Amino acid sequence: xxxxxxxxxxxxxxxxxxxxxxxxxVLGPVAGPxxxxxxxxxxxxxxxxxxxxxxxxxxxxxxxxxxLWGEEMxxxxxxxxxxxxxxxxxxxxPSMVRHFDRCLGCMACVTACPSGVRYDRLIEDTRQQVERRxxxxxxxRLLRTAIFQVFPYPRRLRLLRGPLRAYQASGLRQLxxxxxxxxxxxxxxxxxxxxxxxxxRPARLPARLPAYGRRRxxxxxxxxxxxxxxxxxxxxATARVLAAEGCEVVILPDRQGCCGALxxxxxxxxxxxxxxxxxxxxxDAAGLDxxxxxxxxxxxxxxxxxxxxxxxxxxxxxxxxxxxxVRDLAELLVELGPVARRYxxxxxxxxxxxxxxxHAQGVRAQPRELLRAIPGLELREIADxxxxxxxxxxxxxxxxxxxAQLGERKARDVLATGAELLVTxxxxxxxxxxxxxxxxxxxxxxxxTAQVLDASIRARPVTDLVP
Numbered sequence: 001x002x003x004x005x006x007x008x009x010x011x012x013x014x015x016x017x018x019x020x021x022x023x024x025x026v027l028g029p030v031a032g033p034x035x036x037x038x039x040x041x042x043x044x045x046x047x048x049x050x051x052x053x054x055x056x057x058x059x060x061x062x063x064x065x066x067x068l069w070g071e072e073m074x075x076x077x078x079x080x081x082x083x084x085x086x087x088x089x090x091x092x093x094p095s096m097v098r099h100f101d102r103c104l105g106c107m108a109c110v111t112a113c114p115s116g117v118r119y120d121r122l123i124e125d126t127r128q129q130v131e132r133r134x135x136x137x138x139x140x141r142l143l144r145t146a147i148f149q150v151f152p153y154p155r156r157l158r159l160l161r162g163p164l165r166a167y168q169a170s171g172l173r174q175l176x177x178x179x180x181x182x183x184x185x186x187x188x189x190x191x192x193x194x195x196x197x198x199x200x201r202p203a204r205l206p207a208r209l210p211a212y213g214r215r216r217x218x219x220x221x222x223x224x225x226x227x228x229x230x231x232x233x234x235x236x237a238t239a240r241v242l243a244a245e246g247c248e249v250v251i252l253p254d255r256q257g258c259c260g261a262l263x264x265x266x267x268x269x270x271x272x273x274x275x276x277x278x279x280x281x282x283x284d285a286a287g288l289d290x291x292x293x294x295x296x297x298x299x300x301x302x303x304x305x306x307x308x309x310x311x312x313x314x315x316x317x318x319x320x321x322x323x324x325x326v327r328d329l330a331e332l333l334v335e336l337g338p339v340a341r342r343y344x345x346x347x348x349x350x351x352x353x354x355x356x357x358x359h360a361q362g363v364r365a366q367p368r369e370l371l372r373a374i375p376g377l378e379l380r381e382i383a384d385x386x387x388x389x390x391x392x393x394x395x396x397x398x399x400x401x402x403x404a405q406l407g408e409r410k411a412r413d414v415l416a417t418g419a420e421l422l423v424t425x426x427x428x429x430x431x432x433x434x435x436x437x438x439x440x441x442x443x444x445x446x447x448x449t450a451q452v453l454d455a456s457i458r459a460r461p462v463t464d465l466v467p
Contacts, residue, residue: 038086059109107359127267157229216246237454261301296357344376350419354426391428407436
């Protein structure tokens with residue numbers, strides 16, 4: 001089977017974009033030797049959703065891997081064709097898996113598709129098949145095991161803070177980066193090191209935070225995993241903003257864990273279900289009006305708890321009810337309307353649309369509305385906002401070279417705005433773009449939307465955001 005879409009399907013081979021320095025590495029035919037069909041009966045990609053794709057190509061210019069390599073099978077419609085081949089009995093070959101793995105899951109294609117193809121549902125179902133049925137090479141298996149034994153566990157991540165702070169304070173960080181040795185010898189470790197933000201004293205959150213003035217809502221708040229360990233100031237700012245806007249905030253930081261987003265986005269469905277059940281159990285009896293999330297990838301997964309736990313008789317109904325309460329921070333603040341006074345912040349801001357906020361949740365206007373309401377703040381748009389920055393959960397750790405290319409592309413677009421401050425709503429994006437700006441020798445401060453709102457509400461000087 002060729003790695004191009006066959007002509008008899010009436011699909012023209014699109015023009016290749018200029019390839020980047022990372023080759024597509026397509027080794028021969030996609031299908032391997034005859035064997036078991038690619039998918040079993042446990043929620044394979046649905047044929048009716050596959051049939052919605054008319055292979056029009058509108059997704060191509062928005063797909064990061066197609067933009068990098070111009071390779072048909074590294075585009076959404078190419079991957080959909082592979083899914084169909086799998087349903088028709090083709091085996092799950094290493095080549096086929098490679099194309100599925102290369103998808104960032106950014107969902108820009110979902111936004112671009114005029115036919116409403118549910119690529120998000122298709123790739124999620126495909127990935128859980130891959131994780132259960134495809135034997136990965138030992139090195140790759142060990143790396144993935146290490147990632148998923150650490151990243152979704154806030155307490156384990158917290159243990160890394162001490163050594164990392166010592167490393168950053170010692171001056172070794174600058175030495176390692178200047179030498180370039182780590183990038184040559186251990187690109188995965190070099191990527192992790194480059195992404196780590198400079199750590200300060202962690203902000204501790206109470207179990208509950210009362211509303212200022214009249215209580216308008218009782219909300220739960222997700223503290224997350226990476227954000228809780230490495231960007232705790234974002235959570236502190238989120239809680240203060242919610243309280244200032246009349247929300248009683250139920251946090252329970254010592255009881256909540258991972259929401260399961262990282263697992264579900266990487267095909268680890270049963271692991272994701274365990275995390276989801278545990279989070280529902282923590283907050284189910286709290287009498288919440290809404291559940292607030294300040295990380296885009298987490299929010300998109302939480303809103304799909306009903307789908308994730310649809311086959312669990314003990315949780316299906318509870319999960320759907322919980323998902324209906326989930327709101328992104330910006331989404332909730334616009335729903336409630338402002339009551340806290342905004343003080344001036346004279347700063348130019350470039351706002352970056354986190355993929356799982358813009359494409360997966362459809363939340364674009366609300367953050368901009370909140371930022372524009374701050375006196376003195378000038379908002380500037382970034383070119384090609386639909387192209388992912390290359391973070392994509394742990395995609396940048398698993399694919400450091402192409403992720404670096406995407407990060408630097410985004411960093412150049414950010415720097416071209418001339419803005420003093422880059423604002424976004426996802427911890428992965430903040431760390432990815434910060435690392436890319438540093439590699440390019442540029443300078444721009446970075447902040448979460450919550451931190452900008454918090455600074456305005458508390459009348460903090462702009463130097464708190466732009467040192």
